[in-house]
Amino acid sequence: MADVPELVPARMVNEFVYCPRLFYLEWVQARFEDNADTVHGRYVHRNVDRGGGRMGESSEGDPVRDARSVLVSSERLGLIAKTDIVEGSDGRVVPVEVKRGRPPKHGPAWEPELVQLAAIGLILRENGYDCDHGQFYFASSRERTTVEFDDRLVHRTLDTVDRLREVAAADDPPPPLVDSPKCPRCSLVGICLPDETNFHTGRVDGTPRRLTPRDSAARPLYVGQQGARLGISQRRVEVMVNREVVSSERLIDVSQINLTGNVQVSTQLLHAAFRQDIPVCWFSYGGWFQGMAHGLPSKHVELRRRQVAVAAQAGLPLARQMIVGKIRNSRTLLMRNSREPVDSAVAQLKELAAKAAEVDSVESLLGIEGAAARSYFGSFATMLKDDRLGTFDFGGRNRRPPRDPVNCLLSFLYALLVKDLTAVAFSVGFDPYLGVYHRPRFGRPALALDLAEEFRPIIAESVVVNAVNNGEVAANGFVVRAGGVALEQPARRAVIAAYERRLDHEVTHPTYGYKITYRRVLEVQARMLAASMLGEIPEYVPFMTR
Incomplete structure (x- = not known):
């Protein structure tokens, strides 16, 4: 003691x-x-x-x-x-x-x-x-x-x-209490996840109660108007352009502050954001996620200690589960949205998911993921409406910079997703830069990229398909520079709005059986990943839509 x-x-x-x-x-x-x-x-x-x-x-x-x-x-x-x-x-x-x-x-x-x-x-x-x-x-x-x-x-x-x-x-x-009436009123129920933890360890039978708190009313604030300045006055976040206030939000209504390009933020606002655990995220003008400012890191030292040990010695089982989830979710998205027969790709993705679950090295897992990506993106264009092709022709994945509008949308939405998962990883107590699948690299939030794998198809790629097919983005929403394609500001706002709607969409959790928004799913999955690293549950189960 x-x-x-x-x-x-x-x-x-x-x-x-x-x-x-x-x-x-x-x-x-x-x-x-x-x-x-x-x-x-x-x-x-x-x-x-x-x-x-x-x-x-x-x-x-x-x-x-x-x-x-x-x-x-x-x-x-x-x-x-x-x-x-x-x-x-x-x-x-x-x-x-x-x-x-x-x-x-x-x-x-x-x-x-x-x-x-x-x-x-x-x-x-x-x-x-x-x-x-x-x-x-x-x-x-x-x-x-x-x-x-x-x-x-x-x-x-x-x-x-x-x-x-x-x-x-x-x-x-x-261990958590079992079916206790105390849990629903506990302020830490969203951290403890008692029924979910007991479900994985076999201490309870049946479907867990929905004990996770409702989503906060606070939502991310995005500012992309070049030359804008953000400050705080009377506990309101004010966005100023040419010294005129163009928008004002209560601080309690803001969950994140996202700045794109040449946007300034005051020290006073940063201090207020840190006190309220509101992350401030920076993107390049082209939409690349560049960094994040946050308050003091979590005091959950034991989780970071276990994370280091898992990343060094036992990351493969977690990585396998994440990639299996990604491949299966890619297959589901293709089956639900393809406008042409894709039986060959669907069968191949099913086979590759089964192989991914059995691999004995990260190198083999990388090979399987690459094969699955080629098969999946080879059929990606079948999910786009015929009348949208031409402007939105898609011949495969490319990046840095993206060379066509679809790849531009994919890269931007991946950046938004990784931004959110980096913030979630910080809030749970992880080091977001130490992953189990993606190797640590300067400036790369490897664990956030790991967590993003299973959500790329059902959040980011789903938004691309719907935004293109519904006409939320058009040919004039992009600009071409030196062979690279970037989003214009109005199109970027439309894509962000579509992405936020997707996060607010409710879905039945395939493991726990209750309805939950994708926004909350990101946090629940990160907390269950933490529980698996801490040994509280036997294995991590990815989120896979049926």
Whole structure:
């Protein structure tokens, strides 16, 4: 237990009683996300968090006068707590914890809250204060309940702290709760993925519940007008051209800031974006994803440590699954959208997917992927309407620079997809530049490219087919320079809009059975990849449409 900090926050004792896995994710791995309950909780605490009152040393007699937000600790107990309120009366102190909601019908508070309050009482005793009971104030009902610090509760609290330290010292988190009613309201349910994890490990039968939080209302902001400047004013992101504000978005409505070409961003906006975990992404004028600025990296060190080990020694099984998913999704897209018979290509892709699942080296996997790409892109033009051919003739994949409009669209959409998966990889705790299939190379987000493999057909290539066939891009949407083809600004905006619509499209998850947007699928798959690297599930299962 040498790596466990000497002082455990009393709030973490609460979390441990509620769910040991929640405690481990939040305290040991420092992973946290807000939900409506946590935001409301902070609002309820807004007054006590300001501090105030008086609380001197216990030797001063009766020094307490409604002290608020008091930090107390005990090295002997190994506990530290920030007490909401400490009241003094007749030489005694009474800790008061503020809670949202109402008290339960069966007692003064729920078990996690009782243990947390008892821990605070024990810390006060260790500091010389006379403290034999505490209270809860419930904001919704505006009532107080009293808890006596009897021997039974004290013993339960101390035993809980001992068990907490044992769990904290372990290399791996405890398994998720099974079919627990606690999970849907937990703020970390989208990180923990309890039912999905239990499904892969065989701890539950049947289809997982849909416990992932709904998609955030925030959406990416794209700015491509050359010479534009972005700043922040009154918590709104403002886009200015020639010192005039041409658009304004609330910061809470922005999930990413994407800048193309010669666009400037202020330091103040960068600071605000970092505080809100909003990545800022830069693209070249031609649409190449060039880089990303983010706040501090995830504190989930164990995941990055395992990632390094897997990338060095055991990346092949993961790479196989990713390429199998890519080939099978390519085959599905071709079968659904081809306007001509493509039986030969479909049969070949099926055969290559089966071979990819059995290869024993990355070199062999590269060869199979190359053969599948040639077969697939050899039939790609059959998915385009006849009246769109000519402008959108497609004879095969080319790049750097793309030499025709279809390849231009493919390259741009791949860049958007990799940008999103780079941001997802950062948020999950990965190093996005260390992959299991794509080799590390200067400036290349290899893991994001790995994750992109299974999504290229069903997101990027699907958008190309629909955008061309629906007339969302036309011949005048492209410019040719030195043999290379690039998107004009109006066409680029149309393609971005089509891409964002695709991410918002709901699809039934083939493994878990619930409906989910592609935007959320990207995160779920990245988190399941993390679970496989951490050994929480036996293998990574790619997302494959049926």
